[in-house]
Amino acid sequence: MMLNLVGLRFRQRMAAQVAEQFILERIRGTTDVQPIPVDVRVGLLRAELIEVLRLMEVNIEEPLSLEELTRLVNLWQRHLQRMFKFYLNVSPTHCYLTLRLKRARDLLRTTNASIARVTTVCGFHSQCHFSKAYRAQFGYAPSHERRLPG
Structure with missing residues (x-):
């Protein structure tokens, strides 16, 4: 800015x-x-949760599975799910999807990359799945994003 x-x-x-x-x-x-660092953005949460969020943010193109995330931070899967619910009021899967969709929206707004390219860069294997998830999250199709003012 x-x-x-x-x-x-x-x-x-x-x-x-x-x-x-x-x-x-x-x-x-x-x-x-x-961009604000994840630990500042979510406040003083558990270190494991901050590390999982950081791992999610740096692995957008090739999303990690819940099993991989829990292994990397040495937590039980159920414990991680409870931490997400308690601190963020969402599941890890929903949080990861939201991060990927926000990244897609940022790319659509700030680059000329095709929707197919944005789909791939944000870890979606199907443009149809990406479009449905995008519409569910933001209320309109990815193609509409470029027609919005600003």
Whole structure:
């Protein structure tokens, strides 16, 4: 967002040079959400839960199974499910799906990648399943996302 303000005040070229100095991939617009580390975003929760959320976020394209997640953080599957329900009021599976769909929405809004490519990058093996899940989450089809203002 700060780079957007630099661009408005001093020119986009100056903003691009600042971004290059800080090794930033793109200049976020005024409506883009700044990424916040998972531990800050969800508060002071159990370390295992934060680690599972971090693993989910870094494994969007090739989602890990619930069994893999529990093995990586050394928890019983049922215990992890109870922690998700207690702290986040959702199942791990639903949380993972939501993360993947939010990533898809971000890609649709900020890139020119095809819907088929976004489907793959967000770990869906079927464009039909992706579209149904997207519509259920956001209330409209992925193709409609690009027609929205902003």
